[in-house]
Amino acid sequence: MTAGAELVERNDGAAGAARVVELDGTCSLSRERIGGKAWSINRMRALGLSVPPAFVITIDAWADFSAHGVIGEDVWRAVRAGIATLERGTGRTFGSGPRPLLMSVRSGAAVSMPGMMDTVLNLGMNEAVARALAAERGNSTYAADTWERFRAQYRETVLGDPAGAVPEDPWEQLRAAISAVFRSWDSPRAQTYRRNRGVSGPSGTAVTIQAMVFGNLDEKSGTGVLFSRDPNTGERAMFGEWLVGGQGEDVVSGRTTPRPLDDLATLLPQAHGRLVAAAELLERDGRDIQDIEFTVESGALWLLQSRPAKRSALAAVRAAVAMADEGLISAEEALERVTSDQVRAVLRPATGAYTGTPLARGESACPGLAAGVVVSDPYEAERRAEAGEDVILVRPTTSPDDLHGMIAARAIVTGLGGVTSHAALVSREIGRPCVVGCGPGVVEGLAGRIVTVDGGAGTVWPGRVEGKPVDASTFAEVGRLADWAGTDADGLAAWLDARATAAATQAHAELATVTNVPDLDLLRLIGIKGRATHDALATGLGASAETVAARCEELVAEGLCAATPIGVRLTAEGRQYLGGLLATERREADRAAIASVYAEFCAFNGDLKNIVTAWQMKGPDTVNDHADAGYDGAVLARLTELHGTVQPLLRRIGAVAPRLARYAARFAHAIERIAAGDHSWVARPVLDSYHTVWFELHEDLIGLCGLSRADEAAAGRAH
Secondary structure, three states: OOHHHHHHHHOOOOOOOOOEEEOOOOOOOOHHHHHHHHHHHHHHHHOOOOOOOEEEEOHHHHHHHHHHOOOOHHHHHHHHHHHHHHHHHHOOEEOOOOOEEOEEEEEEOOOOOOOOOOEEEEEOOOHHHHHHHHHHHOOHHHHHHHHHHHHHHHHHHHHOOOOOOOOOOHHHHHHHHHHHHHHHHHOHHHHHHHHHHOOOOOOOOEEEEEEOOOOOOOOOOEEEEEEOOOOOOOOOOOEEEEEEOOOHHHHHHOOOOOEEOHHHHHHOHHHHHHHHHHHHHHHHHHOOOEEEEEEEEOOEEEEEEEEEOOOOHHHHHHHHHHHHHHOOOOHHHHHHOOOHHHHHHHOOOOOEOOOOOOOEEOEEEEOOEEEEEEEOOHHHHHHHHHOOOOEEEEEOOOOHHHHHHHHHOOEEEEOOOOOOOHHHHHHHHHOOOEEEOOOOOHHHHHOOOEEEEEOOOOEEEEOOOOEOOOOHHHHHHHHHHHHHHOOOHHHHHHHHHHHHHHHHHHHHHHHHHOOOOOHHHHHHHHHHHOOEOHHHHHHHHOOOHHHHHHHHHHHHHOOOEEEEOOEEEEOHHHHHHHHHHHHHHHHHOOHHHHHHHHHHHHHHHHHHHHHHHHHHEEEOOEEOOOOOHHHHHHHHHHHHHHHHHOHHHHHHHHHHOHHHHHHHHHHHHHHHHHHOOOHHHOOOOOOOOHHHHHHHHHHHHHHHOOOOHHHHHHOOOOO
């Protein structure tokens, strides 16, 4: 029996679900069960790469923790067995000398969420362990540095108190650290990230516990991040950074500016050569750009993680085409790897036409061109963006707690950090132009100014700068994708939108078998419609009429709804209950993201009103009798064009407010009926027509923003 199997057997409860599993290259559990980090560790060990031994507490255990608020004793017994396995594998002892074992305790969701959840490094340190490390390594400076790193991170992550008392008992440290990582799944920054990026799938995080290796040990030690291709441009060239004497958090946090990877090649050529070979192997195995974390300890290379890299829009397009040409992926897979938003982004000007000297210069972290007023506080960026201003967030460095301000900003600039820092990774993920490492004083030098950030050139310019035309090579790569899609470059984004709409329509059809409708969804739709039949509610919710009818009967019996000859309506008690549900939804929503999508919706609202007015009236005094096919065709063409244009917005709305995701399928259904010749689906109130669905989405967005119809009417935005 292997050690991994032993752990599973010891922890196989009544539900038959393994809670703690060794990552020895033979683990067969899915990414959804063990998280992306543990999955990559297990895969790298299966490939024969040098990876410190580790085990994982699965997402099943997170579910237990979430339900009960504590680590179950069966899980804890399996964790202790896992530590014993690491001790045997390393020849070290947890919590004591002469060869102490220290560990990293890291989160790991099924979907990559870089930097959003908690990590504790160097766990197992106390005064006696520090003395033992110093004696073993003959390096008291390293031991003291490691102890201080642990205390600072433990206080920040686990205790939430920079002056808190760190337990001396390593087992107490471990139990509290695991609990902290589990809790970080529901941290505000993690929730904001999931809403903004539309992260769905299994809830919860696994916890990976891995033997530490030390980049801070000596002059032949360090840490770094390597991308198998450039995540800014997609070019097939190794791209990364390296920091002598550091640990992983030093690089990712951006508090220090690392050195180019070429420095590692000069200092430790053998380690560099093994790293490059590993990157090539991992890219072939993963069939995608890899983001690889590594540590070198006294000249020995250790790989800690490999995952699909976050990339700019340009890199997404370029790498998809290149990998198809190389035979790594098919043409169909290449099309699946790009979005309509990315295609539109690469066809917009990405660099400016400049004269003079830039205000600041750093490294390109994410290409793109954006202008706005510089602010240095993420909360101010959020407030001013909500008010409709274009803002540029400039910080000494960024952390996960700044995410809401980064989302609100048009571009991001930092004084410190490199191209693998938190600011760089997140900017590529959320599609914001970013320049990092501009040097000290950049915040003070730019504060309050109107600037243009050129993320591709790594420069910041005064005022608003016009963009240059897109280069021919980018057009050519978009053209290759368009050829595979059977369209042209100008039509590729619309083709991708149409495919996404078809998928949403299919999902909507599949929802027709839903047997449970959340009260918030049902009551909110009744409230918006005023009175509604069961069939109308079922259509709007994508559920069966039988399911809706059964729940409506229960709501009537509970006094929350009343039955009328023309449908159900809310009672006073129902409106009060719904008000509480909506208040909870608003508290949990990402306010900046909701404000952003609502502002974008309002920009389209006038267009839709004009189209519907043109459909109903041929002039101020002339009702459209629909006898002029040419006139009607032109109006319908405008509606179809608007529908295509708003698809990315509808997806963003669904990402930041999952309850509203169903609107995309409702719009798609209305457009399909219109295209089939039934023009009553343009604006007929009794149908789920395009205008009806638009009105209801507007109402939902108004409510989610905490506004009222009267507020919006006064502002001239009421539909």
